Amino acid sequence: MDRVHPLYVEAIRYLYDRLNYEKSTDKPYNKQNYRLARMDALLSELGRPNLRVPVIHIAGTKGKGSVSWLIAETLRYAGKRVGLYTSPHLVHLEERFVVDARIASPESIVALLPRIAKAAEKIEKAHGQATFFELTTALAWCHFEAQDTEVNVIEVGLGGRLDSTNVCQSLLSIITSISFDHQAQLGNTLEAIATEKAGIIKPGSFVIHGVRPSEARDVIRNQAEKCNCGIWELGRDFEVNRNSPSHGQQSRFFDFKPLSEVSGMTQFLDFELKMLGAHQSENAAVAIAACQKLVEIGWQIPLDALRQALATTQVACRIEVVQTKPLTIVDAAHNIASMTSLLQTLRESFSPAVKMIVFSSSKDKEYQAMLELIMGYADRVILTQYSNNPRFVPVEKLAIEAELLRPKFPAVEVLTSPNSEIAMKYAASNSSDRDLICYTGSFFLASEVRPAFDQNA
Numbered sequence: 001m002d003r004v005h006p007l008y009v010e011a012i013r014y015l016y017d018r019l020n021y022e023k024s025t026d027k028p029y030n031k032q033n034y035r036l037a038r039m040d041a042l043l044s045e046l047g048r049p050n051l052r053v054p055v056i057h058i059a060g061t062k063g064k065g066s067v068s069w070l071i072a073e074t075l076r077y078a079g080k081r082v083g084l085y086t087s088p089h090l091v092h093l094e095e096r097f098v099v100d101a102r103i104a105s106p107e108s109i110v111a112l113l114p115r116i117a118k119a120a121e122k123i124e125k126a127h128g129q130a131t132f133f134e135l136t137t138a139l140a141w142c143h144f145e146a147q148d149t150e151v152n153v154i155e156v157g158l159g160g161r162l163d164s165t166n167v168c169q170s171l172l173s174i175i176t177s178i179s180f181d182h183q184a185q186l187g188n189t190l191e192a193i194a195t196e197k198a199g200i201i202k203p204g205s206f207v208i209h210g211v212r213p214s215e216a217r218d219v220i221r222n223q224a225e226k227c228n229c230g231i232w233e234l235g236r237d238f239e240v241n242r243n244s245p246s247h248g249q250q251s252r253f254f255d256f257k258p259l260s261e262v263s264g265m266t267q268f269l270d271f272e273l274k275m276l277g278a279h280q281s282e283n284a285a286v287a288i289a290a291c292q293k294l295v296e297i298g299w300q301i302p303l304d305a306l307r308q309a310l311a312t313t314q315v316a317c318r319i320e321v322v323q324t325k326p327l328t329i330v331d332a333a334h335n336i337a338s339m340t341s342l343l344q345t346l347r348e349s350f351s352p353a354v355k356m357i358v359f360s361s362s363k364d365k366e367y368q369a370m371l372e373l374i375m376g377y378a379d380r381v382i383l384t385q386y387s388n389n390p391r392f393v394p395v396e397k398l399a400i401e402a403e404l405l406r407p408k409f410p411a412v413e414v415l416t417s418p419n420s421e422i423a424m425k426y427a428a429s430n431s432s433d434r435d436l437i438c439y440t441g442s443f444f445l446a447s448e449v450r451p452a453f454d455q456n457a
Contacts, residue, residue, distance in 0.1 A: 001110065041123040041126070042123055043141065046119050051169065052145055057205075060174075060176030060177045061178050061180075061337065066176075070287035074301065075291075076100050083143070083147065084152075096136060099147045137164040160196055161196045161198075170205045172208060175211060176209070178194045191219055194211070198223040198224075211234070232293065237262070239285070254273060263289075271307065271310050277344075316450060325433040327435070330440075331446065334362065336369050342438075343373055343376075356431060357438050358384060358439045374440075376409065382417055386442060387420075420449055
C-alpha cells in the first residue's frame with residue numbers, strides 16, 4: 001500500500017490527532033498525564049497481547065535504542081522470531097514496529113488500527129482518551145501478536161515507572177545508563193531519574209544495568225532487592241575493555257570480561273563492534289550480559305549469533321557515517337552526556353582538515369551547555385532549526401547563545417541557517433573531501449537530515 005493511499009493517510013491522521021507528548025515539553029510525568037490504568041484497560045480490551053510471549057524491557061537515559069537493537073538482532077541471528085518496539089521514528093511511523101529486522105508495512109498498520117480504535121473507544125468513558133503513544137504501543141503489541149513473534153524487545157519511551165510500555169511482565173529488566181535528561185518530567189537529581197527508570201523492575205524479572213554513578217546505581221539495587229530480583233551490574237559483575245586507538249583511528253574491537261563468580265558469565269575476547277564510540281562498547285557489554293543470562297536459563301544463543309549482531313548492527317543516527325567524501329555523520333545526541341560521548345568519539349576516530357558541526361536543539365534540552373561543548377571542538381558551527389516538531393529552539397536564540405560564548409572560542413566560525421535544508425546545502429558546497437560534517441543536537445534534526453543520504457548508506 002502506498003503511503004498516500006487514503007486508508008493509510010486516514011490511519012496516520014487518527015493517531016496524530018491524539019494528544020502527543022513527543023511534541024510537548026510541559027507535561028509533568030505524573031499519574032494525571034501518564035495513566036497506566038488506561039493502558040492496561042486498553043490492552044485488556046485487546047486480549048492482552050502484551051502477556052503472550054517473553055519480554056525484554058529496556059530503559060535508560062541513553063543507549064536504550066542501541067541495546068534494544070543489539071539484543072533483538074542477536075536473537076534473530078539465533079533463530080528466534082523477534083519483535084522490536086522503539087521510539088521515536090525517523091520518517092515513517094512504521095519504523096517503530098520491527099519483526100526480524102523488517103519494519104511493519106503500511107498495510108499492517110491500516111489492518112490493525114480499526115481494532116485498536118474500537119478498543120480505545122470502549123474504554124474512553126471510564127479512562128479518558130488514549131494518547132498517541134498509548135495507541136502506538138498497543139499497535140506494537142498487536143502487530144507482534146499478528147506476526148507470531150517468540151520474544152519481544154520493548155524500549156521505554158520516557159522514564160519507565162509510568163511509561164505506556166510498563167504493562168508487561170518482563171523476563172529481563174534492563175537499564176542502560178542514567179544521566180541528566182527530561183528533568184522537567186523525571187526530576188533534577190540522578191536519584192530521582194533513576195527512581196523513575198527503575199520503575200520497570202518487577203518481581204519475577206532479572207535486572208541487568210550499565211549504570212556507573214553510585215547514587216543512581218544504589219536506587220536500582222534497592223528496587224531489585226525490594227522486588228526480590230537477581231541483578232548483574234556493569235563494573236561489578238561484568239566489564240568492557242576497549243582496545244586502544246591506533247593511527248588516529250578508533251579500534252572497533254573490545255573485550256567482555258566477567259568480574260564476579262556469582263554471575264556465571266563466560267569471558268569473551270576481541271568482539272568487533274560496528275557502532276562507533278566508547279559508550280557503544282558499554283552498551284554492547286550490557287547486551288552481551290543479557291544474552292548470557294538468557295543462555296543461563298536455557299535459551300539457545302550461539303556465540304556466532306552474538307558476534308554477527310555486534311559486528312553488523314548500525315542503529316540509525318547513532319554516530320552514523322552516512323557519507324565518506326566529505327566524511328558526514330548524523331547523530332541524535334540531545335543531552336550533555338550523549339554530546340560528550342559524540343565529541344569524544346569524533347576526536348578519537350577522525351582527523352579531518354576542517355571540523356564542521358550543524359546544530360539544532362529542543363527547548364527542553366540544555367542547549368547552551370551542548371553548544372559550548374561543540375564550540376570547544378568545531379572549526380565551524382552552523383546553527384539551524386528543524387521544522388517537523390514545535391519544540392525547536394529558534395535559530396536566533398541559538399545565535400545569541402553562541403555570541404555569548406564567542407570570547408571563549410574566538411576562532412570558531414559561527415553561521416546561521418533558517419532550516420536544515422539550507423544548512424545541508426551550505427555544508428556540502430563549502431567543504432572538501434578531507435573535511436568532517438556532523439549533524440547533531442536533536443533526534444528531530446537527525447530525522448530531517450538522514451533521508452537525504454539514503455542513496456549513500
